[in-house]
Amino acid sequence: xxxxxxxxxxxxxxxxxxxxxxxxxxxxxxxxxxxxxxxxxxxxxxxxxxxxxxxxxxxxxxxxxxxxxxxxxxxxxxxxxxxxxxxxxxxxxxxxxxxxxxxxxxxxxxxxxxxxxxxxxxxxxxxxxxxxxxxxxxxxxxxxxxxxxxxxxxxxxxxxxxxxxxxxxxxxxxxxxxxxxxxxxxxxxxxxxxxxxxxxxxxxxxxxxxxxxxxxxxxxxxxxxxxxxxxxxxxxxxxxxxxxxxxxxxxxxxxxxxxxxxxxxxxxxxxxxxxxxxxxxxxxxxxxxxxxxxxxxxxxxxxxxxxxxxxxxxxxxxxxxxxxxxxxxxxxxxxxxxxxxxxxxxxxxxxxxxxxxxxxxxxxxxxxxxxxxxxxxxxxxxxxxxxxxxxxxxxxxxxxxxxxxxxxxxxxxxxxxxxx
Amino acid sequence: xxxxxxxxxxxxxxxxxxxxxxxxxxxxxxxxxxxxxxxxxxxxxxxxxxxxxxxxxxxxxxxxxxxxxxxxxxxxxxxxxxxxxxxxxxxxxxxxxxxxxxxxxxxxxxxxxxxxxxxxxxxxxxxxxxxxxxxxxxxxxxxxxxxxxxxxxxxxxxxxxxxxxxxxxxxxxxxxxxxxxxxxxxxxxxxxxxxxxxxxxxxxxxxxxxxxxxxxxxxxxxxxxxxxxxxxxxxxxxxxxxxxxxxxxxxxxxxxxxxxxxxxxxxxxxxxxxxxxxxxxxxxxxxxxxxxxxxxxxxxxxxxxxxxxxxxxxxxxxxxxxxxxxxxxxxxxxxxxxxxxxxxxxxxxxxxxxxxxxxxxxxxxxxxxxxxxxxxxxxxxxxxxxxxxxxxxxxxxxxxxxxxxxxxxxxxxxxxxxxx
Numbered sequence: 087x088x089x090x091x092x093x094x095x096x097x098x099x100x101x102x103x104x105x106x107x108x109x110x111x112x113x114x115x116x117x118x119x120x121x122x123x124x125x126x127x128x129x130x131x132x133x134x135x136x137x138x139x140x141x142x143x144x145x146x147x148x149x150x151x152x153x154x155x156x157x158x159x160x161x162x163x164x165x166x167x168x169x170x171x172x173x174x175x176x177x178x179x180x181x182x183x184x185x186x187x188x189x190x191x192x193x194x195x196x197x198x199x200x201x202x203x204x205x206x207x208x209x210x211x212x213x214x215x216x217x218x219x220x221x222x223x224x225x226x227x228x229x230x231x232x233x234x235x236x237x238x239x240x241x242x243x244x245x246x247x248x249x250x251x252x253x254x255x256x257x258x259x260x261x262x263x264x265x266x267x268x269x270x271x272x273x274x275x276x277x278x279x280x281x282x283x284x285x286x287x288x289x290x291x292x293x294x295x296x297x298x299x300x301x302x303x304x305x306x307x308x309x310x311x312x313x314x315x316x317x318x319x320x321x322x323x324x325x326x327x328x329x330x331x332x333x334x335x336x337x338x339x340x341x342x343x344x345x346x347x348x349x350x351x352x353x354x355x356x357x358x359x360x361x362x363x364x365x366x367x368x369x370x371x372x373x374x375x376x377x378x379x380x381x382x383x384x385x386x387x388x389x390x391x392x393x394x395x396x397x398x399x400x401x402x403x404x405x406x407x408x409x410x411x412x413x414x415x416x417x418x419x420x421x422x423x424x425x426x427x428x429x430x431x432x433x434x435x436x437x438x439x440x441x442x443x444x445x446x447x448x449x450x451x452x453x454x455x456x457x458x459x460x461x462x463x464x465x466x467x468x469x470x471x472x473x474x475x476x477x478x479x480x481x482x483x484x485x486x487x488x489x490x491x492x493x494x495x496x497x498x499x500x501x502x503x504x505x506x
Numbered sequence: 507x508x509x510x511x512x513x514x515x516x517x518x519x520x521x522x523x524x525x526x527x528x529x530x531x532x533x534x535x536x537x538x539x540x541x542x543x544x545x546x547x548x549x550x551x552x553x554x555x556x557x558x559x560x561x562x563x564x565x566x567x568x569x570x571x572x573x574x575x576x577x578x579x580x581x582x583x584x585x586x587x588x589x590x591x592x593x594x595x596x597x598x599x600x601x602x603x604x605x606x607x608x609x610x611x612x613x614x615x616x617x618x619x620x621x622x623x624x625x626x627x628x629x630x631x632x633x634x635x636x637x638x639x640x641x642x643x644x645x646x647x648x649x650x651x652x653x654x655x656x657x658x659x660x661x662x663x664x665x666x667x668x669x670x671x672x673x674x675x676x677x678x679x680x681x682x683x684x685x686x687x688x689x690x691x692x693x694x695x696x697x698x699x700x701x702x703x704x705x706x707x708x709x710x711x712x713x714x715x716x717x718x719x720x721x722x723x724x725x726x727x728x729x730x731x732x733x734x735x736x737x738x739x740x741x742x743x744x745x746x747x748x749x750x751x752x753x754x755x756x757x758x759x760x761x762x763x764x765x766x767x768x769x770x771x772x773x774x775x776x777x778x779x780x781x782x783x784x785x786x787x788x789x790x791x792x793x794x795x796x797x798x799x800x801x802x803x804x805x806x807x808x809x810x811x812x813x814x815x816x817x818x819x820x821x822x823x824x825x826x827x828x829x830x831x832x833x834x835x836x837x838x839x840x841x842x843x844x845x846x847x848x849x850x851x852x853x854x855x856x857x858x859x860x861x862x863x864x865x866x867x868x869x870x871x872x873x874x875x876x877x878x879x880x881x882x883x884x885x886x887x888x889x890x891x892x893x894x895x896x897x898x899x900x901x902x903x904x905x906x907x908x909x910x911x912x913x914x915x916x917x918x919x920x921x922x923x924x925x926x
Contacts, residue, residue: 222646222647226818230530230813232533377638379797381794381797
């Protein structure tokens with residue numbers, strides 16, 4: 087057997103994930119990885135007695151960046167100063183493990199190049215889907231396939247809110263308040279419910295799995311805020327429920343599609359059954375068909391497992407393995423998926439509305455599959471739903487812009503793709 | 507970027523998987539891997555025109571083993587001569603990729619050592635769960651966790667037969683005949699239905715994931731042959747169905763449990779919904795909780811994806827990564843899992859039977875949760891079911907040996923664990 091030297095590790099950030107990483111490294115079953123430094127801004131308040139006395143605690147970042155650690159674990163989050171610190175670590179000949187999705191989604195290719203140039207590694211399994219080793223599976227385990235599609239539930243906050251709306255018939259605002267009280271949503275939930283969080287993760291998955299780097303800002307996002315609990319009642323009529331789904335696909339001709347937003351999924355499907363912090367990722371390859379991964383998408387311990395697994399990989403692999411992100415040029419991204427759609431109208435009822443809506447769709451060549459109107463709603467705020475045969479999102483958008491001009495709406499129409 | 511040399515590949519076996527591997531390698535999207543040799547016993551009948559003319563076809567094994575290939579891909583199957591050929595390849599300084607579960611389950615540790623000693627790699631992702639990259643996920647992606655349990659549906663033949671018995675109310679023999687006609691079962695289905703196939707895969711997963719090598723022959727197996735379609739009717743009464751489940755667990759004290767056999771699983775669970783060649787694996791870690799993997803467990807193309815992914819890893823990784831299998835000593839294996847159980851009796855009815863059965867369980871300290879007897883069955887061949895609170899399989903075995911001595915049985919009682 088080859089002897090492999092011990093990897094010395096400096097931890098930046100000692101919050102939930104950082105503490106969990108330290109717990110695993112100090113639990114005794116991980117050999118060849120030694121925690122030597124812990125950096126945190128208010129380090130005095132962070133000391134714990136279960137970390138060996140050999141570990142140096144510091145609130146000076148240079149104590150880690152200028153130390154003899156082999157790997158810096160970046161868990162401070164956010165773009166800055168994480169970006170500068172990671173650059174400094176790589177430049178000074180240290181490898182980096184990070185759980186920072188925004189950092190990797192925005193600067194992953196550049197930082198990966200910097201790692202390569204310095205003979206170091208940049209690993210970020212923890213940045214997507216917490217404890218599920220999906221990036222490694224895409225990059226290595228399915229490397230022999232040509233992956234053409236990915237779909238995932240990547241945001242636990244949305245899964246929690248939407249499943250609570252479904253099961254308890256809550257309006258969005260109440261489900262959000264509940265999620266905030268339960269620690270599933272932040273005081274400002276924008277990044278989660280409006281899709282930026284899932285978009286960053288999708289950009290990373292697309293780069294690693296589809297081998298097509300895309301800009302996060304190019305991914306169209308649709309908020310879950312306009313979802314009403316009547317949408318769950320209507321969705322149930324077609325054995326469906328609603329989840330925030332992140333999707334990307336690459337066409338035969340090389341065009342890249344990506345979008346994040348609420349979608350109808352079959353209620354008994356794997357997607358429909360995700361309720362909380364579980365994440366789920368499906369990838370489809372030309373040769374291997376669909377492969378599914380699910381598990382804990384968040385939480386200190388699962389995320390820490392991904393970080394520690396990356397640390398062990400750095401001990402095991404030669405630096406030439408650093409190229410996790412393709413060095414292709416950034417692809418243009420379309421959000422114009424073709425899919426059947428669910429469109430929910432909220433109207434002040436009067437005779438003739440349905441005819442005008444149907445005529446609107448017909449003018450744009452869109453076929454209506456069914457119209458559903460459940461009883462018991464108020465006439466002045468009447469929801470009804472049209473399900474549409476497969477059409478491009480852009481065509482539907484133009485039809486709805488037309489239809490939205492009619493005077494009977496009390497809310498803008500809500501269109502959601504129906505995913506099989 | 508580092509330049510990485512092209513890996514030259516010799517293929518042993520040109521059946522379904524071999525042809526699919528060649529298809530992927532010749533499709534043009536896999537760089538740095540070059541197919542140079544194809545060995546097959548009746549090679550003349552195997553020639554295809556879509557393989558480049560530079561590839562050497564041969565029915566002489568030494569043409570490959572003594573060639574300049576970097577990697578031998580072993581797809582001939584069976585223990586011999588695969589074992590001798592893989593040894594010869596490793597000894598002569600070639601790495602080996604194999605899809606051969608029996609070879610790895612029986613000789614994996616020894617061959618892994620031989621690879622290491624020769625500075626080569628032995629990779630076998632394709633030996634378990636076809637196209638699902640579960641071994642790599644266990645070995646690398648979850649390396650930072652301490653895995654303590656694995657459960658899987660690893661045999662497509664059993665999944666097909668049992669799901670057909672469930673949906674079409676077929677007896678075992680008819681479902682088997684159907685599976686054979688559909689190409690899901692071999693003329694001699696012993697290895698699949700009696701559990702040896704899944705046991706070999708479980709041994710590999712246990713070695714890689716739980717880091718405990720176990721002997722295939724030490725894994726207790728229970729055949730699915732005694733399952734009757736009445737068992738599906740009774741299982742449905744408790745929202746369950748029946749699947750062949752491979753399970754292994756490691757206790758706090760280091761004891762290893764492993765077993766393969768039919769079990770009750772919730773009908774709407776991921777396990778209950780597997781119907782054909784899909785495989786499903788759940789692993790549980792101390793830190794990361796449950797992680798799930800599913801996808802194509804068989805078929806030429808998915809299995810070939812695993813083989814090609816292994817080839818790419820060999821190109822990417824330094825040989826020190828060869829140690830996929832732990833070099834620990836073989837662990838003793840118990841099949842004595844504690845679980846709630848389903849016991850189905852088939853009796854010639856007379857008064858007093860239930861009292862005697864209940865007394866039998868009581869003598870062994872086993873608590874009955876419920877007794878179910880569905881109407882409409884013949885009195886001289888009457889099935890009824892007892893569900894039991896959690897007890898050790900060994901205790902239940904002794905109780906059933908006792909109860910089986912009573913004269914009213916027309917078939918031996920059938921006991922199945924109920925998995926949550």
